Amino acid sequence: MVDADQTFVIVGGGLAGAKAAETLRAEGFTGRVILVCDEREHPYERPALSKGYLLGKDARDSVFVHEPGWYAGAEVELHLGQPAVSLDAANHTLTLGDGTPLHYDKLLLATGSEPRRLEIPGTDLAGVHHLRRLAHAERLRRTLANLGRDNGHLLIAGAGWIGLEVAAAAREYGAEVTVVDAAPTPLHHVLGPEVGRLFTDLHAERGVRFHFGARLTEIIGQDGMVLAGLTDDGEEHPAHDVLAAVGAAPRTALAESAGLALAAPEHGGGIAVDAGLRTSDPDVYAAGDVASVPLGLFPGAPLRVEHWANALNGGPLAARAMLGRDVTYDRVPYFFSDQYDLGLEYSGWAPPGQYDQVLVRGDAAKRRFLAFWLLDGQVRAAMNVNVWDVTEPLQKLIRSGSRPDPEALADPNVPLESFLPSP
Template identity: 50%
Template sequence: MTNTDTTSDTKNFIIIGGGLAGVSAAEELRKQGFTGTIQLIAKEAHAPYIRPPLSKGYLNGSDGLDAVYVHPEEWYAENNIDLMTGTKAYGVNSLAHEVTISGGKPLHYDKLLLATGSSPRLLTIDGAELGGVHYLRTLDDSRALHKELAGGGRNLVLIGSGWIGMEVGATARTLGNEVTILEQVPIPLAGALGDELGTMFAELHKEHGVNLRMSVVVDKILGSHGKVSGVQLNTGEVIPGDIVLIGVGAVPNVALADDAGIMTENGIVVDQSMQTSNPDIYAAGDVANAFHPLANMRLRSEHWANALNEGPAAARGMLGQDESFEDIPYFYTDQYDLGMEYSGYGPMTRGAKIVYRGDRDKREFVAFWLKDDRVVAGMNVNVWDVNEQVQRIIREGKVMDEARLADESVPLETL
């Protein structure tokens, strides 16, 4: 890889995407001494923000904008970053090194970072356009949903039992709303955690009054006078609801990458330095399907920590540094009185054995996924200050003795 003069003021780097990956990359460029132009193109009118509070603290009203914005708005000018909010990038001409934007002439780049994120997977059924039907992806989405849930007493129907659906369900219940979750599969979160731990989350929600309807198929959303009134299943049964949230996954935003002629497959394909098939274009965050040297596979993660850490890795790659992104994927959730941190390689957990350390009945334990006697993922539930040790165990990849792994009297530091 050709080295770049990190202090050159003749270079123009463009970052498309106003999320955490984009702004963390811009911040790292300045930390590394890059003095050229940085243009950060953000489609939304807001300054860059993080997404976890949108289904948690910001949604329930306990967090304000200071907990959502990555930096105060003045930070961008102070760091000589040209933040272009409310600006949509329409195309990338990789031959001319130009980005076409709304309301302006094409912008030239020397290096380009695509941090375009992902979009909610749309549910194309009758009634999906009715008032009171929501998706949750943006700050404005969270604001709109908060307005409907904040006073309590509403009837929320969630279509989908992924992380967004389960977190919003917990938030809605704490705000005093009735909640029904509809899902095609038998157990929520089983795809991510397996049947046993998915069942734990199901029981948690049932204990808090959520009506979980599993193994059902949604046929249409019903309403009158342009306002939702319920959801009809393919059996003809109607689930009443005056608010509906659709949470059936997300799709990576690869249109600009396709326009630029770079390789895409389940996102934008990048190497361990976040470089695409075009040497002057990089990608990071939700949209990046990155080769992970430790896992020896491509991984695409839609979680906060991935955006936080891949952005700076991409920045160092753009500067020509010998970068190899090897962070272990990480995410967390807070639902009612359950807090959880998960680290590991999700694709490797398929068929893995789960070893538990702690009290599962009290929901205070650490779970380890073992594949070929090596830990490939770990999750701590209401047990804190152990995530670094969990990640170390995964990273080292040692053959583990199951009995010692499960024995709380054996310190994690010694494993």
């Protein structure tokens, strides 16, 4: 039973936390709602940090989830610039960095993730960057503008989504770009080599240099400034700035301090939750990047999904679970990316080892196509590239578990809806 005397605390100032607070009020919760943010900024969305805002196309205010006045109007108590440092689940108490204890009846951990660090010499130099927070994007935006003006060189460690989106932005500013990655193709651990190599061509055509099969081992500098990066195969790459884009780690310190169950590192780590986003403590929930969720569509190990849609949908569902609703998180994983004139949406989950066939429908050379990843004939994931308004049928196809005829699936003249089960 939920009553007006209860206090619900949300830790995390990203999209998941802000949408959870919004949902609590929309669902009629009249108790205290406290939102704890370790940044001084109001809760904001992160995709624009490597896309429109980084390119100077989106205004700064466009990244915020709500207008600043919304929180007071909704009677959501904000603790900005105040990290949560410990969690005593037995006593239902969260302690903030200034020593303030917050008692809660229900708690949501939406602490997100943080950039993985390059554990190599030279990372203390002034020109080494990460991209996770608004302050990071502001600094990197100024850096890219300066590099473009001065014909400077950006070295990127990592050819994942952040690395490629920043590479695209840097080239649009006019900077020289080199990307180093240990894998044989960009996005190798997400898309596999068949589709990943298409992104090699996309960026190479715009002047990006790739160095695959190598890791950055040292950043060389002088007077505190970056001069070059060294790789483990003996290559030296001149650079004025370096971006570390080698993945993100879930922020699980609070969960660990409370003894909550965690997912295994080989499964992406994070806080282990059930299908209702409940942790091993019945009064503590987790959502967004930090949550490791069992998804019935993809049996086996739970998944930790680090993308915008997961926060957008997970925060509200966790809020309803906190209110005692019978809910199940079963969304098809989804993300999107923009690089130069290429826009894409990806639904599902099919990393290397989880598919045995890739089909392309359309013209990959013109970068207007659909790609399908199949396992034993079932569509496990699909990506639309410069083809729009197809996410719904693609996700329905993934959910259906059907085994479409491969030749028909690859034929653009066969409607996608024809592969869906009858209502």
